[in-house]
Amino acid sequence: DNAAATKYGVGRPATETELKAWDIDVRPDFKGLPKGSGTIDQGADIWDSTCASCHGSFGESNSVFTPLVGGTTLDDIVTGRVAALTGGGQPSRTTLMKVPTVSTLWDYIHRAMPWDNPKSLEPDEVYAVLAYLLNLAEIVPSDFTLSNENIAQVQEKMPNRNGMKSWEGLWKVDGKPDTGNVICTSDCVTADQPSSTLPPQARNTHGDLAAQMRIVGPVRGVNTQAPALS
Amino acid sequence: DNAAATKYGVGRPATETELKAWDIDVRPDFKGLPKGSGTIDQGADIWDSTCASCHGSFGESNSVFTPLVGGTTLDDIVTGRVAALTGGGQPSRTTLMKVPTVSTLWDYIHRAMPWDNPKSLEPDEVYAVLAYLLNLAEIVPSDFTLSNENIAQVQEKMPNRNGMKSWEGLWKVDGKPDTGNVICTSDCVTADQPSSTLPPQARNTHGDLAAQMRIVGPVRGVNTQAPALS
Amino acid sequence: ATGPTLAASAQQAVGDPMILEPRPWSTKLGYPVAFKPYGQPSPFEANLQRRQSPGLTQTTQASVSFAPLQGFFGIITPSGLHFERHHQGWVDVDPEQHRLMVNGMVEEAKVYTMDDLMRLPSVSRIHFIECGANTGMEWGNAAVPTVQYTHGMLSCCEFTGVPLKVLLDDCGADIKNAQFVLAEGNDGSSMTRTISMEAALDDVLVAWGMNGEMLRPENGYPLRLVVPGVQGVSWVKWLRRIEVGDKPWNSKDEASHYVDMMPDGIHRQYTSIQECKSVITSPSGGQALMGKGFYNVSGLAWSGRGKIKQVDVSFDAGRNWKTARLETPVLDKCLTRFNIDWVWDGSPVILQSRATDSTGFVQPRYRQLREVRGTRSTYHNNAIQSWQVAQSGEVFNVQMD
Amino acid sequence: ATGPTLAASAQQAVGDPMILEPRPWSTKLGYPVAFKPYGQPSPFEANLQRRQSPGLTQTTQASVSFAPLQGFFGIITPSGLHFERHHQGWVDVDPEQHRLMVNGMVEEAKVYTMDDLMRLPSVSRIHFIECGANTGMEWGNAAVPTVQYTHGMLSCCEFTGVPLKVLLDDCGADIKNAQFVLAEGNDGSSMTRTISMEAALDDVLVAWGMNGEMLRPENGYPLRLVVPGVQGVSWVKWLRRIEVGDKPWNSKDEASHYVDMMPDGIHRQYTSIQECKSVITSPSGGQALMGKGFYNVSGLAWSGRGKIKQVDVSFDAGRNWKTARLETPVLDKCLTRFNIDWVWDGSPVILQSRATDSTGFVQPRYRQLREVRGTRSTYHNNAIQSWQVAQSGEVFNVQMD
Numbered sequence A, B: 001d002n003a004a005a006t007k008y009g010v011g012r013p014a015t016e017t018e019l020k021a022w023d024i025d026v027r028p029d030f031k032g033l034p035k036g037s038g039t040i041d042q043g044a045d046i047w048d049s050t051c052a053s054c055h056g057s058f059g060e061s062n063s064v065f066t067p068l069v070g071g072t073t074l075d076d077i078v079t080g081r082v083a084a085l086t087g088g089g090q091p092s093r094t095t096l097m098k099v100p101t102v103s104t105l106w107d108y109i110h111r112a113m114p115w116d117n118p119k120s121l122e123p124d125e126v127y128a129v130l131a132y133l134l135n136l137a138e139i140v141p142s143d144f145t146l147s148n149e150n151i152a153q154v155q156e157k158m159p160n161r162n163g164m165k166s167w168e169g170l171w172k173v174d175g176k177p178d179t180g181n182v183i184c185t186s187d188c189v190t191a192d193q194p195s196s197t198l199p200p201q202a203r204n205t206h207g208d209l210a211a212q213m214r215i216v217g218p219v220r221g222v223n224t225q226a227p228a229l230s
Numbered sequence C, D: 001a002t003g004p005t006l007a008a009s010a011q012q013a014v015g016d017p018m019i020l021e022p023r024p025w026s027t028k029l030g031y032p033v034a035f036k037p038y039g040q041p042s043p044f045e046a047n048l049q050r051r052q053s054p055g056l057t058q059t060t061q062a063s064v065s066f067a068p069l070q071g072f073f074g075i076i077t078p079s080g081l082h083f084e085r086h087h088q089g090w091v092d093v094d095p096e097q098h099r100l101m102v103n104g105m106v107e108e109a110k111v112y113t114m115d116d117l118m119r120l121p122s123v124s125r126i127h128f129i130e131c132g133a134n135t136g137m138e139w140g141n142a143a144v145p146t147v148q149y150t151h152g153m154l155s156c157c158e159f160t161g162v163p164l165k166v167l168l169d170d171c172g173a174d175i176k177n178a179q180f181v182l183a184e185g186n187d188g189s190s191m192t193r194t195i196s197m198e199a200a201l202d203d204v205l206v207a208w209g210m211n212g213e214m215l216r217p218e219n220g221y222p223l224r225l226v227v228p229g230v231q232g233v234s235w236v237k238w239l240r241r242i243e244v245g246d247k248p249w250n251s252k253d254e255a256s257h258y259v260d261m262m263p264d265g266i267h268r269q270y271t272s273i274q275e276c277k278s279v280i281t282s283p284s285g286g287q288a289l290m291g292k293g294f295y296n297v298s299g300l301a302w303s304g305r306g307k308i309k310q311v312d313v314s315f316d317a318g319r320n321w322k323t324a325r326l327e328t329p330v331l332d333k334c335l336t337r338f339n340i341d342w343v344w345d346g347s348p349v350i351l352q353s354r355a356t357d358s359t360g361f362v363q364p365r366y367r368q369l370r371e372v373r374g375t376r377s378t379y380h381n382n383a384i385q386s387w388q389v390a391q392s393g394e395v396f397n398v399q400m401d
């Protein structure tokens, strides 16, 4: 009989079954991770039938979302830093270039994927399909069975595991800003010209702007189907 | 060239014709009243064709609005106070029991009546139909011609011309309140019973209240098609 | 020992199907963004509508629709549920065709387009608007069942517009000799109302904005007068003209309506200001409490003379009072939301709220109001509202003297 | 001497047909009250809609619709035009079927219905919500044409709900040892986000009310977390669970998105707070000024760390600055509307606004931001926005270093 219940008397204790149903989050320390395992072969079947239509056969597609796999090297797996993030070679930042913790992927696939049928995968299936993705990125070998027992070791091979830092400046209310400005009111230093102007073709990429603004008032939307006003 | 135009440079001077079109208000001192006249006979024709359908042949109808005419006496015309407002005999307060200034009626009929075709009456027509109404209330005789020349004399016969006072208490921001209360916080004087409770039949006059309130929350609408909860 | 209690606790040990059986919304892909380019409330909220009070008016165009205060939170009125009061119906004005004329005791009468007006320095402020006839049906006795009908001619929005003073200055108004302005609408009734020059120079706005967007057509699109603290009928909608003058106009709604009849048969005119008032909106009439226990009693307080200073709530028909929490911001001539904890023990009880404003004015009891104004003055009923909670939990509208 | 000038002045002597020829709305009976039980904007306002930015996202359910800031007044966002950001589409949750669970480091894990929650002591407060990715398309260069797309992942509403602290207390949360809470939604993605205990105990709300009515479905009906000052993705919608814990969760949107990449390739995580920022909304990109002369330049300023203290506006690309008027109320972690007079002489000019918050932080220039954060960090672009007015009056999005 808790003190709280005495105060407002609303709500009721959650049952074990209810907690089991909803308390599904998995933390980086693997708190919340259910037991289970899955092979890459099993994962490949699930992937092909359930995931590939959106993410591509090798997680490379960017037709419905940015690629999941790509841009990481065996070297990154050693260093835990994805080198391509500093070079400019890779066209986009793939999921495996960014995500530092394997728990994140397990948790997210389990709660949200496949996108059009979320929460349909059993834990073993999540292990399997995640193993398949990790193998695509050469983080685990092709005969690997991912399980709750060995996932902590896989964590030690995540390519970008050392590539993130918690940034208190924007976390704590009194965090220290890393940028800023000073109030200057007259004859302030400023560039003579804009460093960037809207590319002419971008003027019309969002359609006729006249149709996106109020028809009366101090200013009007410009008909961007026509050339710029002169 | 006014000072204001220099400041913002928006807007433009109104023309004489524009002022004539819109500056149509008529004040109690008859400022704004256009020249013209109309007889009760003319007014009766207009009334029967244009007004009676809503207000009744004698301005007595309350089917689309409270009655315009009724409840005033020849005595009221002498005193300028409508006696029925203090007695309880008259079922409703008619327009002519209340309106102290004849300008009000001229102005309003001209701007807003007939209700479904407002601003369709010419000044002469307004004089005529107003004369008709005033005659119904026995304020002017049946051979009367109302005009801008004699309307000030008619004002002297308005039955409730002395029945209103301007109330500064609710006009000026620092007006003196005529009611109020004091903050009492414990053991305050109060009646034991409500002086009035919602009549049982009124519980259902507004339909099913359950259908008028949110379906979740701390309180719910009561199904007032059913008897009161017990 | 075998019975519903045990069965219930066995079921409890398993749990709530709403948790155990995944709901469709958590196992499907939802709707796209901009599916509704202009969004709507959930269909589950459809009960909350503006409604007429049956029998109150003879027509639907010279009538009022009441705002469902029983369902509101905070102080902002959703624009779609703003109360309506029209005298000749509402109209759909083309803003490009709309004009504002300023004339009378000015150096130069002027005409403005919406484009002109919206170029001028504007301000934005949150204010309540209350019809002078709000709670009018209750002058004689408890007459209507819910707070929608007792107090629903009340709304509160953020308004944006140009101060009327800017326009008066722009036309060179003769502020020394003029004491009044006339505001005139552009609907069928071309509603006219006299406004005091005191207000006109203080905080009156010629407004086009309401809650961040343009006024709704029912509320005067594209232009209405905002007269903070003053009864709604003076907030002339579809505003087309301002005249500066030295005498009041005694327009129809200042000479036949919006006049308060005193017990001696004399009517008070130019009773503009809405004095300090409050009402508990939850729980309120026509609702039922869902059993004993803790409740957050919530309501609204406002004053046409300034800010709300304090709201007290009584749970015993006015014998004892406790001071409620006021939500912030507490603004001038604006609704203030109050909340107070309450544990209902299941016995019959009468709830009241009593507001005090920054002038020190305390909201009157019915007896105090009627002693001065009788029971037939129609307008400006700001008496303390009482809600009677029956043992059943059903809440009734009652009046305490 | 005969020509258009004379003709125009002759016509002027007669007047404007909009005044001389009575408009239909002033010569007809209008629509009845409650014609629309839930009202809508005027059809003349139809241009103002939430819109997607073409090409920004690959799907419409993991996407964003931008609020048309160019048309807003004051600080309140009309609920129908609140920006949207969904990760798995928006859903229509039945409030009777909705549950909130609180578990983790608590004495007793509990389940609440909406009825339970709405009985608890609630508060109402006006706060902005800004997506961490707002202005994200502009990190590298001026990319999109209007303020709807540069800054439209921004809205501001009055929210009503129970402080999260009340629920944490009700469940006996171990506040000493726990440093974080997890918030989880009930949509397809069951979005999870880590919230700092500092915020949870301060001003976070478990909210059901938005602008006086229930939340809109797109914004989390019937329950969302309100985390003042913090990026929108943390304001978990369709909220179903709160877990109290001693470590952050590194959820998908804390480990793959909403992480800010620095020039050295390191990503910053848990970058929650939206720092001080401002933008001029009128005039703004894609608009044209209607000729020389007086304008009321208007915009919005906000800070996730407190109140807005001052907004300065430059009409010469940042060389000289004037302090703008701030509309009241100026509230904590809330939009503040600023206005400033301006006379446009018809020559090309660049407009900027620069906000300062109550901590003394001054909104940075692009150069200052990029010196630290580079150009590929996607989130938290709060640089000074520049609008270039061409001689033609057309306004273009440009960036000043």
Ligand code: HEC
Pocket (backbone or CB within 6 Å): A046, A047, A050, A051, A052, A053, A054, A055, A064, A065, A068, A094, A095, A105, A108, A109, A113, A114, A115, A116, A129, A130, D059, D062, D087, D088, D189, D252, D256, D257
């Ligand atoms: C119908 C399309 C679709 C299908 C099928 C699908 N996904 Fe996805 N997936 C998406 C979209 C869209 C997103 C991005 C969601 C967002 O923006 O929050 C996503 C995100 C992800 C992410 C997170 C990527 C990141 O960086 O945030 C992972 C991991 C993932 N999917 C794995 C899978 C797996 C495994 C399957 C099959 C079991 C699957 N997906 C099936 C569309 C799909």
Ligand code: HEC
Pocket (backbone or CB within 6 Å): B046, B047, B050, B051, B052, B053, B054, B055, B064, B065, B068, B094, B095, B105, B108, B109, B113, B114, B115, B116, B121, B129, B130, C059, C062, C087, C088, C189, C252, C256, C257
């Ligand atoms: C289609 C119905 C209709 C017609 C026709 C009509 N009226 Fe009216 N009249 C009304 C209504 C309804 C009101 C009340 C309007 C309001 O509430 O502001 C009214 C109000 C009035 C009033 C003001 C009464 C008061 O106390 O406020 C006068 C005077 C009046 N009408 C005179 C006339 C005259 C004269 C005509 C014909 C020229 C006329 N009416 C035609 C419906 C009508």
Ligand SMILES: [Ca+2]
Pocket (backbone or CB within 6 Å): A023, A024, A025, A026, A032, D243
């Ligand atoms: Ca957990």
Ligand SMILES: [Ca+2]
Pocket (backbone or CB within 6 Å): A122, A125
């Ligand atoms: Ca299975």
Ligand SMILES: [Ca+2]
Pocket (backbone or CB within 6 Å): A215, C096
């Ligand atoms: Ca146009």
Ligand SMILES: [Ca+2]
Pocket (backbone or CB within 6 Å): B023, B024, B025, B032, C243
């Ligand atoms: Ca006049």
Ligand SMILES: [Ca+2]
Pocket (backbone or CB within 6 Å): B122, B125
């Ligand atoms: Ca004629």
Ligand SMILES: [Ca+2]
Pocket (backbone or CB within 6 Å): B215, D096
């Ligand atoms: Ca129900």
Ligand SMILES: [Co+2]
Pocket (backbone or CB within 6 Å): C085, C131, C132, C133, C232, C233
């Ligand atoms: Co009214």
Ligand SMILES: [Co+2]
Pocket (backbone or CB within 6 Å): D085, D131, D132, D133, D232, D233
């Ligand atoms: Co976002």
